Every structure is written in structure tokens, then in C-alpha cells.
Amino acid sequence: MKIQKLTEPKKYDLEELTLKFAIDSRLFVKKLPRTISNIEDVKQYVRSSGSVGASYIEANEPLSKKDFCFRIKICRKEAKESSYWLKIMKATTQNFNQK
Numbered sequence: 001m002k003i004q005k006l007t008e009p010k011k012y013d014l015e016e017l018t019l020k021f022a023i024d025s026r027l028f029v030k031k032l033p034r035t036i037s038n039i040e041d042v043k044q045y046v047r048s049s050g051s052v053g054a055s056y057i058e059a060n061e062p063l064s065k066k067d068f069c070f071r072i073k074i075c076r077k078e079a080k081e082s083s084y085w086l087k088i089m090k091a092t093t094q095n096f097n098q099k
Contacts, residue, residue, distance in 0.1 A: 014056055015053065015056060015057060015060070018052050018053030018056050018075075019053050021049060021052060021053065021082075022049050022050045022052070022053050025045065025046060025049035025050075025082070026046060026049075029042045029045065029046060032089065032093060032096075033093065033094075035093075037092055038089065038092075038093060041085055041088055041089050041092075042089070044081075044085050045082060045085035045086065045089065048078045048079075048081040048082040048085060049078075049082045051074075051078040052075050052078045052079050052082065055071055055072075055074045055075045055078055056071075056072075056075045058071050059071035059072050059074075059075060
């Protein structure tokens, strides 16, 4: 089975959206207080937020349909991990919602 690229314009440019997510994540964490726990949580969050887009770019160059599905699942796992770290930072940082 051959995977074909669509010639019609994309409704959502996920490469662009995942890049924006990674950039926004980095800008957001700069506003957080630098506590020992935040420093470690931020490292994990920054890594996982960047991996969402990097994995999506890899998924767009699949070797097979199975490879595409595998890489998209990695994107989903990284997005869930980013959400996890955000929840931890929200629970442990005062005035988190005002950032």
C-alpha cells in the first residue's frame, strides 16, 4: 500500500501548530518562578513539548503506513506527557493561572 500526499491545501497545518506549541511552551516556562521542583518539571515539559512536533515531522515521512501510525502514536504520547507536566506545575506553583 502506497501512502500518497494530498494535493489539496491542509485544513490544519499540524507542523505549524506543533511548532507554535513548542515555542509557546518555552515562552510560558520563562515566566515561572525558578524553584528546584519547577526547574526539573520544566526540563521534562520542554522536552516533551518539542518532541510532539519533531515526531509529527518524522511521521510525515513514513516508510510505510505502519510506520506512520507508530510515529503518530509517539506524538500522542508526547502530548499526553506535556499535559502531565503542566498539571504538576499547576498543582505546585502559586499563581500558575496568572502566567
